[in-house]
Amino acid sequence: MAPPKRSQSSSTNKKPLAKQVRLTDSFRQRKQLAASLQSVTGKKLQPQSTTEVIPPAASQITSDKVAESAREIETEDEVESQEFPETPEEDVQRETDEQVVPVEPDVVEPLDYDDPQYEAYFDKTQKVNIAAPIHQQGVSTVVRILKNFDLTAAYGPTVGMTRLQRWRRADKLGLKPPEVVYKILISKEGKSMDELREGYLYGQI
Amino acid sequence: MNIMAPVASTSTLDSGYLLSDPKEDETFPMFERRASSRELISKYNDEFVLKNTEKTYEQQYASLYFLRLTVLKPRVSKVAAEAWNGMSILNQEVKAVDRVLDVRQGEFCWIVGTVYIEMTLKPNILDEITKEFWTTAPISKDKFADPENDAIMLEDESGRVNLVGSTIKSELLVTGCVVAVLGSETTSGDFDVVDIRFPQLAPQLPRKMSTGHERKYVALVSGLEVSGDVHESYETSMLFEYLMGELGGSDDSKHASEIIHVIVAGNSFSNRRSPFSRDEESPDNSQKRKKKYGYDSSSYNSKPTEALDSLLADLSASVSVDIMPGDQDPTNYSYPQQPINAALVPRSRRFLGSSFRSVSNPCWWDIEGLRILGTGGQPIDDIFKYIEGDDRLQMMETCLRWQHCAPTAPDTLWSYPFRDCDPFILNETPHLFFAGNQPEFKTTIVVGEDGQRVRLVAVPKFSETGKVVLVDVDSLAAEVVTFALNGTGRD
Numbered sequence: 001m002a003p004p005k006r007s008q009s010s011s012t013n014k015k016p017l018a019k020q021v022r023l024t025d026s027f028r029q030r031k032q033l034a035a036s037l038q039s040v041t042g043k044k045l046q047p048q049s050t051t052e053v054i055p056p057a058a059s060q061i062t063s064d065k066v067a068e069s070a071r072e073i074e075t076e077d078e079v080e081s082q083e084f085p086e087t088p089e090e091d092v093q094r095e096t097d098e099q100v101v102p103v104e105p106d107v108v109e110p111l112d113y114d115d116p117q118y119e120a121y122f123d124k125t126q127k128v129n130i131a132a133p134i135h136q137q138g139v140s141t142v143v144r145i146l147k148n149f150d151l152t153a154a155y156g157p158t159v160g161m162t163r164l165q166r167w168r169r170a171d172k173l174g175l176k177p178p179e180v181v182y183k184i185l186i187s188k189e190g191k192s193m194d195e196l197r198e199g200y201l202y203g204q205i
Numbered sequence: 206m207n208i209m210a211p212v213a214s215t216s217t218l219d220s221g222y223l224l225s226d227p228k229e230d231e232t233f234p235m236f237e238r239r240a241s242s243r244e245l246i247s248k249y250n251d252e253f254v255l256k257n258t259e260k261t262y263e264q265q266y267a268s269l270y271f272l273r274l275t276v277l278k279p280r281v282s283k284v285a286a287e288a289w290n291g292m293s294i295l296n297q298e299v300k301a302v303d304r305v306l307d308v309r310q311g312e313f314c315w316i317v318g319t320v321y322i323e324m325t326l327k328p329n330i331l332d333e334i335t336k337e338f339w340t341t342a343p344i345s346k347d348k349f350a351d352p353e354n355d356a357i358m359l360e361d362e363s364g365r366v367n368l369v370g371s372t373i374k375s376e377l378l379v380t381g382c383v384v385a386v387l388g389s390e391t392t393s394g395d396f397d398v399v400d401i402r403f404p405q406l407a408p409q410l411p412r413k414m415s416t417g418h419e420r421k422y423v424a425l426v427s428g429l430e431v432s433g434d435v436h437e438s439y440e441t442s443m444l445f446e447y448l449m450g451e452l453g454g455s456d457d458s459k460h461a462s463e464i465i466h467v468i469v470a471g472n473s474f475s476n477r478r479s480p481f482s483r484d485e486e487s488p489d490n491s492q493k494r495k496k497k498y499g500y501d502s503s504s505y506n507s508k509p510t511e512a513l514d515s516l517l518a519d520l521s522a523s524v525s526v527d528i529m530p531g532d533q534d535p536t537n538y539s540y541p542q543q544p545i546n547a548a549l550v551p552r553s554r555r556f557l558g559s560s561f562r563s564v565s566n567p568c569w570w571d572i573e574g575l576r577i578l579g580t581g582g583q584p585i586d587d588i589f590k591y592i593e594g595d596d597r598l599q600m601m602e603t604c605l606r607w608q609h610c611a612p613t614a615p616d617t618l619w620s621y622p623f624r625d626c627d628p629f630i631l632n633e634t635p636h637l638f639f640a641g642n643q644p645e646f647k648t649t650i651v652v653g654e655d656g657q658r659v660r661l662v663a664v665p666k667f668s669e670t671g672k673v674v675l676v677d678v679d680s681l682a683a684e685v686v687t688f689a690l691n692g693t694g695r696d
Contacts, residue, residue: 153362156271160264161624169625173275 104186111187111196113140121145121180142184143195149181150200158199164190166199234455236462241421243466243525245562246569246576252628253541253565255621264624266615270319270381272627274361277383277608278317280404285315285385288402299387304363308390315387316366316396318359322380324591325354327617350593359386359396366390370398377603379588381612404608406653409634413574414679421678423572424448424467427531427581427641428666432475433512440671440688445516447686448673449523464675466572467524469517470641470664471531471581474509510549517561518552525560526553529568531581531642539619540583540611541628542566567610569635575678578635582642584611585663587618597643597663602651605634605659637676639664646672648683 118141125148126133136144150158155170155177164185170177190196194203282301292299294313302314326349357373358365368386378384387400415421431441446452450461520526528545530536536545544563547554553561567580588600591613604610611629614620634657643663651659660681665672671688 156275157265157267160261160268160622165624172625173272175275 108186108188108191111142111184111189113142118142118145118180118184121178122148145181146184146196147200149178159201159205161199162197163199164197236450236455236459238462238465238524239419239421241465241525241573243527243570243572245564246571249569249628249632250565252626253567254543255541260621261624262622264622266620266622268624269615269620269622269627271362272623272625273381273609273630274319274383276627276630277404278361280407280608281317281383281385281402284405285317285387285402289315289387289400294399305359305361305366306363308366308396310390310392313387313389313399315385316359316361317383317385318361318366320378320380320382320384321358321360321365322378322591323356323358324349324351326351327591348590348593350591352593359384367395368398369395372401373398376401377592377594377599379591379612380616381614382607382609384607403603403606405606406651406655406657406659407605407608407631407634408655409636409653409657409659410576412636415573420463421573422464422675422684423575423577423637423678424464424673424675425470425579425639425641425662425664426467426667426673427470427472427664428668429469429473429513430475430533430666430668431473431509431513431516433508433510437512438668439690441516441667443688444667444671444673445520447688448520464524465678467520467526468570468577468579469526469528470579470639471529471566472533472642472666473513473528473531474534475668476509476533514550514552517550518556521553521556521559521561525562527562527564527568527570529564529579529581529641530566532583539621540566540614541621542581567629573678575637576633576635577637577639578610578631579639580610580641582640582664584613584618584629585640585643587611587613591617597640598647598649598661601638601640601661601663602649605631605638605651605653605661608632634659636660636681637662639674642666644669646670646674646685648674650681 122141122145125145133144146163149155149163149167155166155175158166161169163181167177167182167185184190184196286301289299297313299313299315302308302316305316305318308314308316326346328349352374357368357378359368360366368388369391370388373386383404385402386396386398387402388396388398391397426444429441431437443452447457447461448464448467450458452461517526517528528550530542530545532538534542534545535549536542542565544565547557547561547563550561557563566583567578570577570579584604585597585600588604589595589597592600594600604612608631609627609629610631611618611620614629615622634653636658637660639662641664643665645663646665647663649661651657651661653659658681660676660683662674662676662683664674667673672685673688675684675686676682677684
């Protein structure tokens with residue numbers, strides 16, 4: 001079975017890839033699968049378990065092409081544990097986040113901005129403040145949590161690395177960075193949106 | 206410290222052997238080198254060798270200092286707690302204070318931080334910018350230390366505090382080492398130091414002593430400065446012949462056969478320009494010189510590389526060799542230096558994977574159970590510039606006690622801005638710690654609190670002294686073999 005054709009938009013600024021390399025083919029297949037599932041089902045991905053890939057039974061896949069891709073992917077377990085670089089430039093500039101404990105779940109979940117646990121966690125961190133925050137109307141709790149994580153001096157400098165890299169570094173050094181921040185950073189928006197993925201000084205320094 | 210007497214061919218057999226008539230039924234015993242394991246400790250070396258795809262310069266050096274303090278702070282706190290917990294000065298119990306800025310006047314406490322020494326004589330880039338209307342030729346000095354005017358400070362994430370007191374003046378400190386100090390705050394806001402503690406020697410792996418009776422040596426040589434022209438020193442070819450067992454009588458060959466590994470530690474390439482290319486240069490010619498590929502290829506002198514390559518290729522056929530770069534070698538200048546590209550030495554490159562290896566500077570080895578940390582000498586030379594004393598062995602010992610082999614990086618020793626780990630932190634103490642390109646040969650044994658024993662060796666420059674150091678793998682004894690021509694005045 002031939003691998004599905006790559007969409008034009010995803011190959012404009014990428015390096016030419018060897019056709020025989022199955023791993024990189026699967027990256028694209030997974031991305032397309034995610035995109036096509038979303039368009040087919042009309043709702044965001046809600047996988048039932050975190051250990052499986054995208055279980056075909058849970059989503060309403062009708063297209064044969066998409067089902068084919070799903071079957072191919074399930075056999076390549078090692079692909080699942082890697083992080084998706086967004087652009088080829090990032091491949092070169094940023095080191096891929098190695099698999100240090102904790103291991104990321106196989107599926108990238110979307111971020112629920114209104115999760116009450118974020119509100120509770122943030123209120124706990126703000127107990128040390130003596131005054132109310134200013135100029136923060138309209139800023140979501142998630143963004144405030146991440147900025148608070150950036151400003152915590154105990155985890156080191158923030159310039160020049162993504163928040164997830166800083167989190168992993170703090171984890172490796174035994175500084176026990178908060179799990180809540182980790183959950184936000186490995187979500188789908190946490191990996192794709194600059195506002196969440198990068199430190200608050202991104203673009204300025 | 207003891208300076209070992211040079212061991213040359215002083216056996217009574219050899220003095221007459223080379224000058225005697227050939228005998229009728231003489232047999233020439235063939236000595237063989239025993240196969241030995243000589244590996245690089247990859248968990249440390251992998252951090253020195255930076256992959257091109259992973260190198261980024263977006264981060265700042267603050268990450269490196271943060272990593273250093275975070276890793277070394279618990280270690281030095283442990284030593285300080287053991288020393289000072291329960292102690293009371295002037296009927297006051299001393300206590301640990303978490304942040305440097307939280308010290309209170311009149312309270313005796315101890316704090317941990319990174320030392321920063323504000324040096325008045327240290328060349329400062331800002332001076333050049335402010336003096337834009339007039340320039341003076343910079344006075345090149347050997348040392349930039351000025352003990353009366355230098356201010357020693359202790360810094361951590363919260364801030365800095367000035368350290369004063371006679372205890373701190375007598376201690377060997379450089380910018381970048383992590384220490385714990387006990388004292389109290391004075392009225393002027395400075396911290397008056399009563400006592401100071403270092404992390405001390407890291408734990409050491411026990412040595413696996415071999416059961417055989419043969420001796421094994423690791424040969425250390427640095428500063429070869431092979432130039433390849435007609436003025437090439439004869440001592441260099443004597444050295445290589447000796448290491449291959451071709452020099453001297455059978456006793457010398459036997460001694461050379463006991464060398465299981467050779468480490469060429471830095472500055473193997475001479476950077477002297479070829480005398481011939483300069484003579485042919487005339488004012489008319491220089492304008493006509495073509496610049497192909499953006500550089501003038503006629504001024505490139507390939508003789509040092511070719512000469513070194515042929516020497517190393519011959520040597521690699523006989524003994525396993527590691528070549529480590531020094532500050533004059535064709536690799537990057539910043540510390541840690543990446544391994545010299547083997548494409549520069551094509552004939553030796555054929556032995557890559559078997560007996561020839563190009564390693565980074567610094568480098569960790571495990572040779573038959575002996576764990577070695579070697580540097581090309583740059584961190585020690587840098588520390589020398591910023592302290593008062595001359596004692597290189599004391600600087601090396603203090604590096605071990607600070608658990609950091611290059612504390613002045615990145616302040617004055619150029620370094621890569623590491624983001625995830627500081628690879629110069631010593632997580633274990635080696636059995637042999639050597640620094641190449643030092644002015645003279647010195648060696649000693651350092652003993653730690655937990656019984657660690659380290660042999661420190663300052664390897665001298667071969668081009669100046671003609672000495673190669675042999676370290677016995679089992680007994681940690683260090684010998685030196687000197688090569689000199691009669692009448693050249695070397696000892």
